[in-house]
Amino acid sequence: MGLEIILLFKYVPNTTTVNVDPNTGTLIREGVPSVVNPHDLVAAEFALRLKEKYGGRIRAMIMAPPSATKGIEYLVGMGVDEGILLTDRAYGGADTLATSYVISQAIKKVVDHYDLIVAGQETLDSSTAHIGAQVSSWLGIPYVYYVTEAELQDGHMILTRQLETYVEKYRVKLPALISVLMHTLQPRDVTLKNKMKAVTQKPVKVYTNNELQLNTLCTGLKGSPTIVAKTEFIGKIPRKMQVIQGKTPEEMVSWLISKLKEEKVI
Amino acid sequence: MSAPERKLRLTDIINVNIWDVDSKPHIVVNYDKCKNCPTKACVRLCPTGCYTETENGILFSYEGCVECGTCRVVCPMEAITWTFPKSGKGIFYRFS
Amino acid sequence: MEGMNILDQKFDVAIVGAGPAGLSAAYYLAKKGFKTAVLERGREVGSKSIYGGRIYAAPLKEIYPNFNSIPVHRWVKRERISIMPDYESMISIDYQGKEAISFTAYLTEVVKWMGIQAESAGATIITDVPVTNFYKENNKVSGVVSGEDVLRSDVVIDAEGVNRLVLEASGIVKPLKPELVALGVKEVLKGESKQIEDAFGLSQNEGLAWVFLGAATANTPGGAFLYTNRDSVSLGVVVLLDKAIANVKDHVSQLVESLRTAPALKNYLQNLRISEYSAHLIPEDVWSLRPERLVYDGLLITGDAAGLLLNAGYTYRGVDFAAYSGYLAGKAIEQAHAKGDYSAGSLSSYESMLEESIVIKELKRFRKVHEVMKNGLLFEKYPKIMSGVMKRMFENSDGPSKAWDAINESCKENQYSMLKLLIDGYRMVRSL
Numbered sequence: 001m002g003l004e005i006i007l008l009f010k011y012v013p014n015t016t017t018v019n020v021d022p023n024t025g026t027l028i029r030e031g032v033p034s035v036v037n038p039h040d041l042v043a044a045e046f047a048l049r050l051k052e053k054y055g056g057r058i059r060a061m062i063m064a065p066p067s068a069t070k071g072i073e074y075l076v077g078m079g080v081d082e083g084i085l086l087t088d089r090a091y092g093g094a095d096t097l098a099t100s101y102v103i104s105q106a107i108k109k110v111v112d113h114y115d116l117i118v119a120g121q122e123t124l125d126s127s128t129a130h131i132g133a134q135v136s137s138w139l140g141i142p143y144v145y146y147v148t149e150a151e152l153q154d155g156h157m158i159l160t161r162q163l164e165t166y167v168e169k170y171r172v173k174l175p176a177l178i179s180v181l182m183h184t185l186q187p188r189d190v191t192l193k194n195k196m197k198a199v200t201q202k203p204v205k206v207y208t209n210n211e212l213q214l215n216t217l218c219t220g221l222k223g224s225p226t227i228v229a230k231t232e233f234i235g236k237i238p239r240k241m242q243v244i245q246g247k248t249p250e251e252m253v254s255w256l257i258s259k260l261k262e263e264k265v266i
Numbered sequence: 267m268s269a270p271e272r273k274l275r276l277t278d279i280i281n282v283n284i285w286d287v288d289s290k291p292h293i294v295v296n297y298d299k300c301k302n303c304p305t306k307a308c309v310r311l312c313p314t315g316c317y318t319e320t321e322n323g324i325l326f327s328y329e330g331c332v333e334c335g336t337c338r339v340v341c342p343m344e345a346i347t348w349t350f351p352k353s354g355k356g357i358f359y360r361f362s
Numbered sequence: 363m364e365g366m367n368i369l370d371q372k373f374d375v376a377i378v379g380a381g382p383a384g385l386s387a388a389y390y391l392a393k394k395g396f397k398t399a400v401l402e403r404g405r406e407v408g409s410k411s412i413y414g415g416r417i418y419a420a421p422l423k424e425i426y427p428n429f430n431s432i433p434v435h436r437w438v439k440r441e442r443i444s445i446m447p448d449y450e451s452m453i454s455i456d457y458q459g460k461e462a463i464s465f466t467a468y469l470t471e472v473v474k475w476m477g478i479q480a481e482s483a484g485a486t487i488i489t490d491v492p493v494t495n496f497y498k499e500n501n502k503v504s505g506v507v508s509g510e511d512v513l514r515s516d517v518v519i520d521a522e523g524v525n526r527l528v529l530e531a532s533g534i535v536k537p538l539k540p541e542l543v544a545l546g547v548k549e550v551l552k553g554e555s556k557q558i559e560d561a562f563g564l565s566q567n568e569g570l571a572w573v574f575l576g577a578a579t580a581n582t583p584g585g586a587f588l589y590t591n592r593d594s595v596s597l598g599v600v601v602l603l604d605k606a607i608a609n610v611k612d613h614v615s616q617l618v619e620s621l622r623t624a625p626a627l628k629n630y631l632q633n634l635r636i637s638e639y640s641a642h643l644i645p646e647d648v649w650s651l652r653p654e655r656l657v658y659d660g661l662l663i664t665g666d667a668a669g670l671l672l673n674a675g676y677t678y679r680g681v682d683f684a685a686y687s688g689y690l691a692g693k694a695i696e697q698a699h700a701k702g703d704y705s706a707g708s709l710s711s712y713e714s715m716l717e718e719s720i721v722i723k724e725l726k727r728f729r730k731v732h733e734v735m736k737n738g739l740l741f742e743k744y745p746k747i748m749s750g751v752m753k754r755m756f757e758n759s760d761g762p763s764k765a766w767d768a769i770n771e772s773c774k775e776n777q778y779s780m781l782k783l784l785i786d787g788y789r790m791v792r793s794l
Contacts, residue, residue, distance in 0.1 A: 014284060014286055014358070019281065019282055019283070019284065020278075020281050020282070021282070021635055022274050022278035022279065022281060022282070022635075022636065030360075030637070031284075031360035031361070032284060033284065033358055033360075033405065033406065033409070035286055035405075074353075074354075074490065077353075077490055077491075186289055186290070187289075189352040189353045189509070190352070190353040190354070190490040190491060191491075191508070191509060191510070191511055192369070192401070192488065192491045192508035192509065192511035192513060193367055193369055193511040195488050195489075195490055195491050196369060196371060196399075196486075196488055196513070199486060199487070199488055200371065200486060241277055243318055243320045243325060245320075245321070247322065271622065271623040271628070271631065271632070272623065273616070273619040273620070273622075273623050274619060274636070276613065276615050279549070279615065279619075279636060279639045280639055282636055282637055282638060282639060283638060283639055283640075286405065305607055307606075307607045309613075310610055310611070310612070310613055310614060311545065311603070311606060311607070311610065311614050312614075313545070313547045313614055313615060313639075313641035314615075314639070314641070315613060315615070332639075332640060332641050333410065333525075334525075334545070334641040334642050334643055335524065335525040335538070335643050336545050336603070336641065336643060338525075338537070338538075339537075339538045339539065339540055339543060339603060339643065340540055340603060340607055348527075349492075349527065350403050350492045350525075350527070351403075351492075352403075352490075352492060352509075353490050354403070354404055354405030354406075354409070354489055354490035355405075356410075357409075357410065357640075358404075358405060358406075358409045359408075359409055359410065359411060359412055359470050359638065359640055360409075360468075360470055360638060361468050361470065361550045361552075361594065361637055361638045362411065362412035362413070362468060362469060362470055362548065362550060362596075362638055362640040
C-alpha cells in the first residue's frame with residue numbers, strides 16, 4: 001500500500017545570495033540560475049522520510065515552463081519517484097489563484113489516487129504561502145501548515161504544527177494537504193544512483209492544456225486577479241563585517257547584544 | 267569624465283557572485299592546529315577571504331568559498347579537511 | 363566494497379568531470395558509439411568552469427567539426443605585453459597580426475557548448491554529483507564511486523581538474539604543494555561592446571590579449587592579464603603560490619583591485635562594472651605535478667589533472683590542451699577496445715599519442731620558461747632596469763640620452779650586467 005504523496009514545488013531564481021552592483025547599489029539579475037525553492041527541498045525531505053517509514057510513492061508536481069524539468073531532475077536525484085510538469089503558454093503570467101486552479105484541476109484529472117499533498121512553507125521569490133491553502137480549498141481537503149511532524153494512525157494522519165510559543169496536534173482525514181515549516185529538516189543530498197535514474201529514465205509526465213482541457217479564462221494572466229503593480233528595491237544595506245569578540249560564549253553574546261543595541265537593531 | 271576608480275571592499279566584490287550555499291560546510295578547519303601556524307597564509311591568499319584572523323585565532327566561514335583549493339595547498343599545518351560541495355551547491359559561475 | 367550500492371546500469375566509459383577534457387573525450391567516444399557517462403559536481407555543465415580568458419582554436423577545430431558554432435566573443439588580433447614598474451607607468455610592446463589563432467570567450471559558455479556537443483553525440487551527463495573515488499575490481503579501475511553509489515564502467519577517464527581529490531583518494535598522486543601551482547584571481551568587468559571597442563581601439567569581433575609584468579603582481583613571479591570579451595573585460599592576476607606566501611603582504615584580491623584602479627589603466631577600464639569574481643589554481647611546475655603515469659589499468663588521466671597546461675611566460679594554454687588530451691584519451695580507448703584490453707599497456711597509446719601531439723611538443727619547447735619565471739628577474743629586476751632606461755630617455759631634463767647609454771647606466775644602477783640582459787632577452791624572444 002504505502003502513502004501516495006504529491007509534492008508541490010516551485011523552480012525559482014536563486015536569490016539566496018543577493019547580487020548587488022557595488023557601485024550603484026542596484027540588484028543584478030543577469031544569468032541568475034534557478035533552483036528548487038529551498039523551502040520545497042525541506043518539504044521534499046519531509047516527504048522522503050514519510051515514504052521511508054510507510055512506503056509508497058512521491059510525485060513532484062509543478063506548473064512552469066519546460067525549463068523546470070531540471071528542478072524535477074534534482075528532486076528525483078534526492079529520491080522523489082516521478083515528476084509531473086504542467087506547462088502551457090496559456091498558464092503563463094499566473095498569480096497564485098490561477099496557479100492553484102491549474103494544479104488542483106490537474107490533480108483531479110491526471111492523478112488517480114493520492115493520500116497526502118506536501119508543500120513548502122512559502123517560496124523564496126514571492127513568499128505568499130498561498131498555494132497550499134488555495135489548492136486544498138479547490139480540492140476540498142484538510143490543510144495544515146507549519147507542520148513539523150507527521151504520523152499515520154488508523155488511516156488518519158497525526159500532525160504536529162509548530163507555532164512561536166506552542167505546539168498543536170491535529171488528527172486529519174486523508175487525503176490532506178500540509179505545508180512544512182521552513183528549516184525543519186536538512187534536505188538530503190542528490191545521489192549518483194537517483195540522479196542517474198532522473199537523467200536516463202526521465203520519469204517526468206508532461207501535460208499541456210491539450211490534455212488538461214482547462215478553461216483558459218481561469219488560467220495564466222487572464223485568470224489572475226492580482227497584478228504586481230510595482231516592485232521597488234529597498235536599497236542596499238551596507239554590510240559591516242565584524243568578528244564577534246570575547247573568550248567565552250557568555251562574553252560573545254553580551255558583546256553581540258551591545259553591538260546590536262549600538263546599531264539600534266534591538 | 268568619471269571620478270577615479272576606487273578600490274572596492276572584498277565583501278562588496280564577492281557580492282556580485284552567485285552561490286547556492288549548502289547548509290553544511292564542505293571544508294572543516296581544525297583551529298587547534300592553526301594556533302601554531304607560522305604563515306597563516308590562508309588569511310591573505312584565500313581569494314574570497316574565508317579565513318579571518320582574530321585575537322582568538324583563525325575563523326573560517328565556507329559560504330563565500332569559490333572552491334579553488336588554495337587554502338588547502340598553502341596550509342602548512344594540514345589543518346584543513348577539504349572537499350567539494352555536494353548536490354551542485356557552492357559557487358555558480360556565469361561569466362568566467 | 364561493503365555498504366556500497368552498485369548501480370545496475372553499466373557504461374563503457376565513465377568520465378570524472380565535465381570540463382574541456384572530459385567533455386571532449388565524451389564527445390569523441392559517444393560519436394564512436396561508446397556508452398559514455400560524464401559525472402560533474404556542478405549544478406550545470408560549465409557552472410564551475412573558470413580560466414584566464416583566451417582559447418587557442420586549432421586543437422578544438424580538429425576535435426569539433428562544427429567548431430564554427432562555439433561561443434566566441436572576440437578573435438585575438440592584438441597582443442600587448444606591458445612592463446609596469448609601478449601602477450602609474452608602463453612600457454608596452456604591441457603586436458598586431460593578420461590571422462587570429464586564438465579567441466576570447468567565457469569558459470562557462472564554451473564548456474556548456476561542449477556539453478551540448480557531447481550530449482547530442484549520445485553521451486549521458488550527470489550533474490550535481492561529485493566523484494569521490496575510483497571503483498576497483500582486481501586492482502583495475504572499473505568504475506567510479508560517489509558517496510555510497512558505484513557506477514561500473516570498462517574504463518575511466520579522470521578529467522577532474524587541478525584539485526585532484528579522486529587521484530589522491532586512490533593514491534596515484536600526493537596533495538599539491540605550493541611550488542607546483544599558481545593562483546589566478548580574476549574580475550570580469552562589464553560594459554557595452556561599443557564601449558570596449560572604443561576604449562581599446564578595436565573593431566567589431568576583434569580582441570586584445572594584454573599581459574602585465576612587474577608591479578601588477580607585487581613583483582611576485584607570475585603575471586597579470588587583460589582580455590577583451592564581447593561586452594566585458596577579464597582582468598586577472600596570477601602569482602606562483604610558493605612565492606605568494608612570502609611576497610603577498612596584503613590580501614591577494616588587492617592585486618586585482620590595484621590593477622583595476624591603476625592610473626595606467628584608467629582610460630581603458632572606466633565605467634565598467636564588476637560582474638563576477640573568480641579564482642582558480644593553475645598547474646605551474648607541470649613536469650613535477652604530472653602523475654607518474656597517465657595510464658593505469660582501466661584509467662586515463664587528462665587535462666589539468668595530468669598537468670597538461672602550458673605556461674608560455676606571457677600566456678597560459680590550458681583549455682585547448684585539456685580538450686586535446688581528452689580527445690586523444692578517447693582515441694586510445696577506441697584502440698584499446700578494438701584489442702579488447704583496457705590494461706595500462708594497452709591504453710599506453712594515449713601517452714605516445716600525447717608525446718607526438720602539439721601538447722607535449724609545446725610543453726617541452728617551453729620547459730625553460732618556468733625556470734626563467736621562477737628566478738624572479740623578470741618580475742623584479744627587469745621592470746626596474748627598463749624603467750630606469752625609459753626615465754633616462756624620456757624624463758631627462760638635460761635632454762634625451764642615447765638608448766645605449768640609458769640601458770648601460772640603468773643596468774649598472776640595478777647591478778646587472780648588460781651582457782646578461784642581452785642573453786636573457788634573446789632567450790625570452792626565442793621562447794616567445
